[in-house]
Amino acid sequence: MGIGWSLFWIIAGLALWVTVDFMLGRKQHLAKARKCVFPDRRSDLEIFAKGPELFEDLFSEIKKAKQHIHILFYIVKDDKISHEFVSLLKEKAQEGVEVRLLVDWIGSNLKRKTIQSLKAAGVEFAFSHIPKFPFLFYSSQVRNHRKISVIDGHIGFLGGFNIGNEYNDRDPKLSPWRDYHLKLTGEGIVDLQEEFLHDWHRAKKINLLQDKAYFPELKKGSIRQQLVPTEGDSLQDLIVTLISEAQQSLVIGTPYFIPSKKVFDHLQAAIRRGVSVTVLVPYKSDHILVKEASYRYLRSLLKEGADVYQYLKGFYHAKVMIIDDNICDIGTANFDKRSMFLNYELNCLVYDPAFIKKVKHILTEDLLDSRKVSLSDFSRANIFLSIKETAARTISFFL
Structure with missing residues (x-):
């Protein structure tokens, strides 16, 4: 058999594997997808459209944390703003604050050395959505694209910004970066906290959802809102x-x-x-x-x-x-x-x-x-x- 035919069969076999992997992986994904409909809540909302303003506020709230910090990002780069972010989390962990950081396995650029330093400082760290057999191709495509920050169960953030220089207007090609990110206070935080803890449970196999320490009593805000989590299905x-x-x-x-x-x-x-x-x-x-x-x-x-x-x-x-x-x-x-x-x-x-x-x-x-x-x-x-x-x-x- 010539080289041409060998290459043909290799490509055909790879295409067949990818197709079958995707179809069966998709079927399994939909069967396991968590269906969740949060109720309407009353919260107070603030919107940020500029990275420097968001990071100033987010980092300020992290510095004031007394009990726990829960953060999920799709991307955390290995650059100046990311180093500042990582250093801040390590400082809070060393102060005795519970710090949990969850990042997407493919989206994040954190180096092994940085992750080790986080763990050494007491930060609980996990990767979200690590590709797994038997559907390796499909699972590599399903990413955790959420961005969630919850501080002391009272203050929360979600939206489009990740952690990296380009999001902070420090990229010569893409700056200024325009994005929308919400800051929440009020009863909507209970749903934001729950969503983070579900993702943490999935990644670390540690269930904290029943721990009342992460769900303090919250006052109603002035704005009617509803959080809608989706998992590639709805x-x-x-x-x-x-x-x-x-x-x-x-x-x-x-x-x-x-x-x-x-x-x-x-x-x-x-x-x-x-x-x-x-x-x-x-x-x-x-x-x-x-x-x-x-x-x-x-x-x-x-x-x-x-x-x-x-x-x-x-x-x-x-x-x-x-x-x-x-x-x-x-x-x-x-x-x-x-x-x-x-x-x-x-x-x-x-x-x-x-x-x-x-x-x-x-x-x-x-x-x-x-x-x-x-x-x-x-x-x-x-x-x-x-x-x-x-x-x-x-x-x-x-x-």
Whole structure:
């Protein structure tokens, strides 16, 4: 048998293994996915759109912690802001504060030496979503994309920021980094704490969910909100429900616009019933092919009459939807297939008109720092672009 045929059978065998691994892994994933619907809560909310302001506040709250610090990030880099973050956690652990840090196995860039120093200082550390047999390929694709911080069971953070220089406006290509992150106080913290402890239990096989020390009595806040965790199984249905409820306007901000067919069909249907649809995406890209994967969807929306904007002042990484000025969705999930079908995500639905007005004000600023695109911007004849779009379309599920 020649080298050509040998290579063919190797490729064919690999493709078969990946296909079977993915199909069976997906089946197992859906069977084990945790179904959770948290109730409406009353909390006080603050929104951050700039990294330096968020990190100043987050680090300040960590410094004031007296009992326990629970933190989950998809990415913790090995750079200046990350070293500051790690040093702060070690200091608090050495003071006697319980510190738990959970990071995604693939997303995080922490070095072994750094992890060892955290453990030596008393920080309890774990990786989330380590790929496992028998479905090695599928499990490597399912990432914990959540960003959760809970301090003393009274203060919480969630949103789009990770820990790294680019998130703190220290990247020459992507700065300034634009993102939305929430700070919560009030009774909604109980759900944020529960979600972290579920992820901790999954990663460390240590169940702290029944320990009342992590669930202090909380006062009601002024804003009605609801936390919605998803595990690659129900985000699509949530998005479809929100789109279906829109009667007048729908604004979507996302770094990656790669919707599922069902979501995109409902989005087109909303435009056809008279809903004004606005989509804000970045002009710059932080990952290969994600822009090209979005072009066919954006073309279709432009033909239907939607408004599409590209953010020009740095990189836009926020994840937001505003429906009729009545509901605002901010969280960790992107408007893409990976978030809908693979990643573990956590979003916050907000039903408070005054807070939604604040978010709209931030969105208005971001739209002013953007350019409104036309169909011709995505329709220029370019063979190289066509090849990239075809490639992006082929692997869009994993982008």
